[in-house]
Amino acid sequence: MSSLVSLVYGESETRPQFYSRKEKSLGVLCSNFLGLYNGDCAGTSTVGLDDAANRLGVERRRMYDVVNILESIGVVARKAKNQYTWKGLEEIPRCLEQLKKDGLKENFNSAGSCSSARVSNENQCGGLLSLNTGGEANHLASLRKNNKSDKSLALLSQNFIKLFLCSNVDMILLDNAAKALPGDADDETTLRTKVRRLYDVANVFSSLNLIEKIRHSESGKPAYRWLGWKGKLKNGFDTASEINEPKKRVFGSDITNYNSKRNKTNSVVGWKSSKETSVRMHNKLVDLEHEYDENELKQHPRHKSTGIDFGPFAPVSVLKARDAAFKNVKQVQDMESLASTYRPQYHNQALYDLFAHYMEAWKSWLEATRKQQTQQIC
DNA sequence: TTTTCCCGCCAGAAG
């Protein structure tokens, strides 16, 4: 007990905090990054990697992760060495639209020879580029260097999004996504690495509120559900831009290009990495999800799964409190940032822990409440 | 335990 106290007594000002993994997550970093630049004049404000890294207190390596993913969404664009241009969150809907279009286009034609033809033509040649192919017309999409190792995080991130936008499934298990996305789906090591990466992008997308992590009641593995861009970040702040209406479902997930091919028989041959069409990814994914669902639904008939556990600090009347709480989210947010900014520097470990505990409990309650709210909205 | 996923090594690419 006393030994800990002495530890907390650190002379390092800011944060006695013992190591906490989640405070350093990419998601948090992304939020901070956005908080730092959102509001800047889009298109002209430039982001310096070193500057950002310093201001956010992280190593430069991490900036690459965040920036690459954000770039795949159009929020920033690489300008030069160490320099990115802030494009703004307003860029997101446009970019998603484009990704969806690209994804659908890749569906049937393979875009082999024809460079930027708008009309789809049926001809499948061996070499088909995945996205951001040559087409200079492709203004706002990412402009990756040609074949910069098609394993890039940015590409993975875009393909991950396409999975949602171009298929009718809206709940995806990362394991399945890894298998469905381009690349070797048979090699266990490769898959594990890909899943690691997917966790990375999922974290930043979560902080953008583009997707949401959901838990399939019990026994179910965690999965992600597409939310689409609603103009709000994870912490409830509105985009600087405007206050769009509720919007039932941002992008139609009603594409019915089902084309169930049942190409279950995945031979060892497989397709060259990144040369896979969305349709294959789609079908593959659908298969995987079905497989999963069949197994799942066996024992869990049709559970509402809205079981939120409020933990030990559950408010007495959650339901009653919920509405009120939501009206005050904004204010609460201020409290939150205040609390984290002026976190008491308790020299007594017990007190410190208690405070932390309260914060945790309160945060999860707030989070859960928010989730329910958004669920009701759409 | 398994799942999540941060950290930072180090191999190219750029300058």
Next chain:
DNA sequence: CTTCTGGCGGGAAAA
């Protein structure tokens, strides 16, 4: 050469 990028996977925190 130095500096910048960013795959990659070990292994430890979280569940």
